[in-house]
Amino acid sequence: MTGELSPIDKAKFVAAKRAADMVEDGMRVGLGTGSTAAWLVRHLGDRVRDEGLRIKGVPTSARTAHLAKQVGITVIPLDEAGTLNMTIDGADEFDGDLNLIKGGGGALLREKIVAAASEEVVIIADAAKEVGTLGAFPLPIEVVPFGWTTTQILVEELLVSADVMGRRITLRMNAGKPFVTDEGNYILDLHLSRIGNARQLAMALNQMPGVVENGLFVDLCDKVIIGYSDGRVETRDINEGTVSEDRIDFAETENLFSDI
Numbered sequence: 173m174t175g176e177l178s179p180i181d182k183a184k185f186v187a188a189k190r191a192a193d194m195v196e197d198g199m200r201v202g203l204g205t206g207s208t209a210a211w212l213v214r215h216l217g218d219r220v221r222d223e224g225l226r227i228k229g230v231p232t233s234a235r236t237a238h239l240a241k242q243v244g245i246t247v248i249p250l251d252e253a254g255t256l257n258m259t260i261d262g263a264d265e266f267d268g269d270l271n272l273i274k275g276g277g278g279a280l281l282r283e284k285i286v287a288a289a290s291e292e293v294v295i296i297a298d299a300a301k302e303v304g305t306l307g308a309f310p311l312p313i314e315v316v317p318f319g320w321t322t323t324q325i326l327v328e329e330l331l332v333s334a335d336v337m338g339r340r341i342t343l344r345m346n347a348g349k350p351f352v353t354d355e356g357n358y359i360l361d362l363h364l365s366r367i368g369n370a371r372q373l374a375m376a377l378n379q380m381p382g383v384v385e386n387g388l389f390v391d392l393c394d395k396v397i398i399g400y401s402d403g404r405v406e407t408r409d410i411n412e413g414t415v416s417e418d419r420i421d422f423a424e425t426e427n428l429f430s431d432i
């Protein structure tokens with residue numbers, strides 16, 4: 173199965189596998205959104221099926237909920253879980269302090285609520301997601317549809333005095349119409365090229381009327397697991413200040429997900 177994967181998918185696959193192995197019986201687990209998180213959900217489904225792992229998953233999007241149910245994971249709403257033992261999610265960018273840009277898949281609001289409810293947040297990524305400074309990936313912000321053009325003007329004004337390099341803003345579209353999030357909102361993508369002060373920008377954006385949440389995840393991530401296409405995985409723990417490396421053997425996973 174893994175022999176058919178592209179190098180980037182192999183990297184995502186092994187990062188997700190390492191993270192899935194960290195999940196323990198009885199845990200309440202936040203399930204991220206995106207292609208890397210989808211691998212995680214499949215790996216967890218595999219453990220549920222083969223090992224009888226009992227977990228309760230809180231998905232961060234309707235599509236993750238659909239996949240989780242499909243692979244046999246018990247899904248509960250965040251309101252039932254209250255708090256979570258662990259959340260595992262992907263990211264669009266991470267820096268050396270493990271601050272993130274998220275929301276490429278449009279699920280940043282639920283992702284941030286779920287991350288904030290978690291004792292431990294683990295990010296899974298391929299190595300291309302690592303940056304020196306955040307901002308090359310357009311920063312998504314979730315805005316209320318009512319008066320979104322006014323909100324965009326206010327954000328443009330805010331960016332004039334912000335420590336960023338670019339200021340172009342685009343409304344995210346889907347099949348000719350505005351992309352609508354699971355919470356019924358729109359996404360504005362901020363093409364900033366470089367974000368000098370992520371914490372300051374995140375706080376300023378969230379003070380703006382009409383902005384529901386922004387895709388900067390500052391001080392939320394505890395660990396990042398970086399996957400490589402040759403099977404290597406590197407785990408960085410920001411709290412312990414440790415870096416460890418090991419390898420996933422593709423041969424052991426050959427019969428996984430034969431149905432996909």
Ligand code: 5RP
Pocket residue numbers: 204205206207208209261262263264273274275276277278279280283
């Ligand atoms: C969704 C996200 C995703 O985690 C992010 O876009 C990464 O996606 P992928 O794993 O497909 O590269 O934030 O809102």
